[in-house]
Amino acid sequence: MAAFSAKKKVEKTTTDANHHSQKQDDHETRNIEEGSARRNITRKKTDPATTGRYDSRNKKHGGAGKGKWLKDGSDLDLGMDEPLDENDPLYVAEEDADPSSYVLSSHETADELRHSGAGPNAYDADNDKAVYGPMLTLAEFKIRVSDAVREYFDSSDADEVVRCIDEMKCREYHPEVVKRAISLGLDAGPRERELISRLLACLHPNPLSDECMELGFEVLLDSIDDLVIDIPDARAMVGSFLARAVVDEVVAPAFLSNRNNNHPGDCVVEKAVTLLSREHCTARLEKVWGPGDGRPVSELKNAMDQLLKVSEKKCAHFVM
DSSP states (O other), X not given: OHHHHHHHHHHHHHHHHHHHHHHHHHHOOOBSSTTOOOBOOOOTTOOTTTTOSOOGGGOOXXXXXXXXXXXXXXXXXXXXXXXXOTTOTTOOHHHHSSTTOOOEEOSTTHHHHHHTTOOOSEEETTTTXXXXXXXXXXXXXXXXXXXXXXXXXXXXXXXXXXXXXXXXXXXXXXXXXXXXXXXXXXXXXXXXXXXXXHHHHHHTTTTSOHHHHHHHHHHHHHTHHHHHHHOTTHHHHXXXXXXXXXXXXXXXXXXXXXXXXXXXTOHHHHHHHHHHTSTTHHHHHHTTTOXXXXXXXXXXXXXXXXXXXXXXXXXXXXXX
């Protein structure tokens, strides 16, 4: 019995040693070729002897491959071809009978414009549909207007700004042009403020109508408290913009009285009324932004020549 146990123990020890030696040889790194740096390093799922040549394109994505989008989009089911239920309270026979008879709109008033008989603003070639309402969101429209005004400060080309606003086809957002333009002018110098005043005159009456101009100034006056935080003189400068707009016939004088009745004690409106009540207010407000208003040199030369001629006549009169 003791001899049998010793023999069994020796066989077990020999088997463990052989297994350990074989396992160590499997994981040992060895050169495949003599004098070569290539080694037999293999990684999981890439050993040709076990799983074959590994192709990463067949790798499962998150969720064991669930929710994986195919390149041709054949696995997408948007339900656009399913007919609508006629018993649905929102079912409209002339519009919902054909699932492809939808229209694209981007504003709350788009449906009203479409049902009133107004034509579409543009055409979407990708979806083969007419677009009703503005082509951009309000945030996108503000960014593009700001970029156009900043470029206008460098080029002084008001026609380019008018063309840019026409191309955006966002009539519902036109009042924002007045607010954005004047807000950018408040942060700039006298030359830029004069350019803004001239730009407002070029934008009126097309593409900005009387209603758009008045509504734009309404929005600007309602947000004047926020502007004062960053620009302490905002009230005085906005009052000058408003008075200049009245002189340039961009805003009707009745707008000041209506605003004063609805918001009594508005210091911006009172500032504008004060500027318009002065003697020779038209000539003064045309130069309200001072000598650095970006006037051409030829105009300044003509003004200096006239002053010199007037002074010569006065001197000749005193000599005589």
